[in-house]
Amino acid sequence: MRVTKDDVRMDLHSFYEWILQENLGYVLQRELLAKHTTWRVGGPADIFYQPDNWKKCLQVIGGANKQGIPVTFLGGGSNVLIADEGLRGVVISTKRLQKLAWEKDQVIVGAGMALPQLSYQFFQKDIRGLEFAAGIPGTVGGAVIMNAGAHNSCMEELVLQVKTITDEGQSKDYTKNELNFGYRTSALKNKKELVVEIGLKLQLGNNEEIKKLRKKYLEQRRIKQPINLPNAGSVFRNPPNDAAGRLIEAVGAKGWRIGDAKVSEKHANFIVNLGKAKATDILSLIQEVRVAVAQQFSLSLEPEVVLLGFDNNGR
Ligand SMILES: Cc1cc2nc3c(=O)[nH]c(=O)nc-3n(C[C@H](O)[C@H](O)[C@H](O)COP(=O)(O)OP(=O)(O)OC[C@H]3O[C@@H](n4cnc5c(N)ncnc54)[C@H](O)[C@@H]3O)c2cc1C
Structure with a gap:
């Protein structure tokens, strides 16, 4: 039947x-x-x-x-x-939502397109603005939700509009102004809506300059970040006027390890998986680091990574 x-x-x-x-x-x-x-x-x-x-x-x-x-x-x-x-x-x-439709002043991108791939496409077409994203390994949809950014740029600068699906199964369109972008956040972050397509602004640039910036940013990441081991980028948000990495390093947490989860020696705000780390190992390490920073600096580090499937948001 x-x-x-x-x-x-x-x-x-x-x-x-x-x-x-x-x-x-x-x-x-x-x-x-x-x-x-x-x-x-x-x-x-x-x-x-x-x-x-x-x-x-x-x-x-x-x-x-x-x-x-x-x-x-x-x-x-x-x-x-x-x-x-x-x-x-x-x-x-969203990985199979791979639309890429170039229009005169904007490109419509499926939410599942990889950000580094889109950054490369921009470079190939002499379009500036996505150099910062060359080494950010998420999808365009995830980058919009999180307002991903680096090197003093972020998604907010390029987004024109976004199409979502509401939890009732209806499509909905947002203009940029409705998205309330902020530091690593947007109005969509806590909504139960799936981002499916994004319109991004096209601005013509200089091919050599785009190439130089991309190369520089990728090189900086190679030097500063433990990209040879599984990780999720910065674990904590930077507190106002400070860097989470500096605080974590100052409490001596570099190299702390629980199971196969380890605070990177290369970048203190990264936790790497040495092979067989469990989510509980990573979460315990996150909590230990938070406690140490709170004790020494009376400051509560907030995770930038999104915790899924934990009771009480992992607390
Ligand atoms: C090596 C490394 C370097 C990084 N560097 C940076 C950096 O420089 N700057 C930076 O900002 N981030 C950085 N990140 C973090 C990460 O890449 C970004 O936050 C990225 O934008 C997340 O996208 P994603 O597709 O992987 O999202 P996911 O991790 O899959 O999801 C993140 C959140 O968004 C939601 N979500 C994802 N897609 C959608 C969608 N289509 N609709 C609705 N909700 C959705 C998920 O439910 C989740 O809550 C780095 C990560 C790594 C591993």
Whole structure:
């Protein structure tokens, strides 16, 4: 018998089967999320859904909402710590939303496009503004949510508008002004809406200058960051007028280790996975560092990484 989402309460397996039957895109059960995060940690998702067309997402998000099934969004997994127990319900990965439509003054980008790849495309077309993102390993959607930035630039400077899907399965358009960008945040950060497409401003630049900046920024990262080991970039937000890395170094936390999670010797605001780190190891290390900084500086470091699947936000 054909399953329809309007049937009485579906269990998770029936919901998975419904996605398959309706041909709504690539879907797996019990997919290990460690495969989809740059820290290489995170337990399984009950259902892992990776659509190649945002319109198909409307039905899945709306359907999950009607069925009371929790939904979590995942981009490049480069700014998340996912619990070892994994995530219940549906995890929607944007990686296959790869649209790239060049218009006269803007480019419309699918949320799953990798930021370094888009930065390279800009360079190839002599378009300036995304040099800063050459070494930020997330997706464009994740970068908009987090207002990713570096080298005194950030996504806010380029975003013109954003298309999302609400938790009721409706599409919604935002102009830049509605997005309230701030330091590593935006109005979308705590909303249950999936970013599916982004319009970015095109500004012609000088190819040689773009090339020079990209090279310089990538070189700086190679020197300063432990990019040879799994990590999630900066673990803590910088407090006003200070650097989290400086405070962590000052309490002597460089090199602290729990299991295979270690505070990087190269950059104190990075925690690296030496191989078999568990999410609990990383979380315990985050907590130890917070306590040490709080004791010495009476200052509470706030995580920049997003904790998913932990009770009480990991506290
Ligand atoms: C080596 C390294 C260097 C880094 N350097 C920088 C840096 O210089 N500057 C900087 O800002 N960041 C940096 N980061 C962190 C990270 O790359 C950025 O925050 C990035 O923008 C996160 O994008 P993502 O696609 O990986 O998001 P994810 O980690 O997958 O998700 C982050 C959050 O956004 C949500 N999300 C993701 N995609 C969507 C979507 N389409 N719709 C709705 N919600 C979504 C998730 O649910 C989660 O809450 C670095 C990370 C690494 C590993």
